[in-house]
Amino acid sequence: MPDGLTWYDILGISPGASAATIRRAYEDKVQQLGPDRVAGAPANVIAAATRGRQALDGAWRVLGDRATRERYDDETGIRRKGQGLARPEPVPAEQGWSPPNVDIPVGDLGTGEVLGGLAALVNRLSPRRSRPQRVVVPDVRGLLSGPCRDVVTKAGLRLRTVQLTEHPMPVEGLAVDQAPPAGEWADRASALTVYMWHPPRSQPPQ
Numbered sequence: 001m002p003d004g005l006t007w008y009d010i011l012g013i014s015p016g017a018s019a020a021t022i023r024r025a026y027e028d029k030v031q032q033l034g035p036d037r038v039a040g041a042p043a044n045v046i047a048a049a050t051r052g053r054q055a056l057d058g059a060w061r062v063l064g065d066r067a068t069r070e071r072y073d074d075e076t077g078i079r080r081k082g083q084g085l086a087r088p089e090p091v092p093a094e095q096g097w098s099p100p101n102v103d104i105p106v107g108d109l110g111t112g113e114v115l116g117g118l119a120a121l122v123n124r125l126s127p128r129r130s131r132p133q134r135v136v137v138p139d140v141r142g143l144l145s146g147p148c149r150d151v152v153t154k155a156g157l158r159l160r161t162v163q164l165t166e167h168p169m170p171v172e173g174l175a176v177d178q179a180p181p182a183g184e185w186a187d188r189a190s191a192l193t194v195y196m197w198h199p200p201r202s203q204p205p206q
Contacts, residue, residue: 002138004154005147006076007059012146012172015078019066026060029144032171037199045164045197048176051142132188139182140194144172152192160191168198 001010008015011025031037033049033056041049063069073079135156140148145161152159164176173196180186 001055001058002140002143002147002151005151006078007062007072008078009147009150010055010059010143011063012144015073019064022060022063026056026064029172030056032144032199033174041197044176045174048142048174048197052144052174055142134185135188137178137180137182137184137186137192140175140178140192141182143175145175145196146172148175148194152194155192156188157186157192158189160193162193162195163198164195165198165200167201169201171198173198 001007006015008017011022011029013021013025017025030053033052038046038049061068062072070079137157138151138155140151143151149159161173163173175194176197177195179193186192
C-alpha cells in the first residue's frame with residue numbers, strides 16, 4: 001500500500017464508519033473489480049484489477065473484524081485507547097528555535113503587542129527547512145481514482161488522467177498505468193499522468 005494511505009482510504013470511507021458501511025464499501029468495490037467486469041480487458045487492466053482486489057481484501061481483513069480494526073486504529077494513532085477517535089492536537093508548523101523562558105518588561109506596550117512581536121521574532125530566527133524540489137513518483141497502479149488522487153497529492157505532484165474506456169460505466173476508474181513510472185524522481189508540482197480504465201457500458205449512452 002502506498003505511503004500515506006490508510007485502509008480506510010482504500011475503501012473510501014472515514015475512520016468513524018460503521019461496520020455496515022465498511023462491508024458495503026468493500027463489497028461494492030470488489031464487485032467493480034470482479035473477473036466478470038474485466039473479462040476480455042487488456043493484460044495491464046487485469047493485472048491492475050488483481051492488485052486492486054488484493055488491496056481491498058487487505059482492507060477488509062483489517063477493518064472487517066472489530067478487534068483487528070481497534071488494534072489498527074490504536075497502532076496508527078487513528079484512535080487513542082479508551083478515548084475513541086483521536087482529535088488532532090495543535091503542533092508548531094515548523095520545528096525550530098524556542099525562545100527562552102524569561103520575563104520581558106511590557107512597559108507602555110500591550111501584552112498582545114509584545115507577544116505578537118515576539119512571535120514574529122521567533123518566526124524570523126527559526127531555521128527554514130525548504131521542501132525538496134524533487135520527489136519520488138509513487139506507484140498508483142491498482143488504485144481506484146479516489147485513493148489514487150490522494151496519493152498523488154500527498155506526493156506533491158499534480159494528477160493528469162487519461163480515460164481509456166470509450167463508453168465508461170459511472171463508477172470509479174482504475175489506475176492501470178502511469179508516466180513517469182513509479183520510483184523515478186520528478187519535479188515537485190509536475191504532472192503524473194495516470195491511465196484510468198472503467199468497465200465499459202454494455203450499450204453506449206444515447
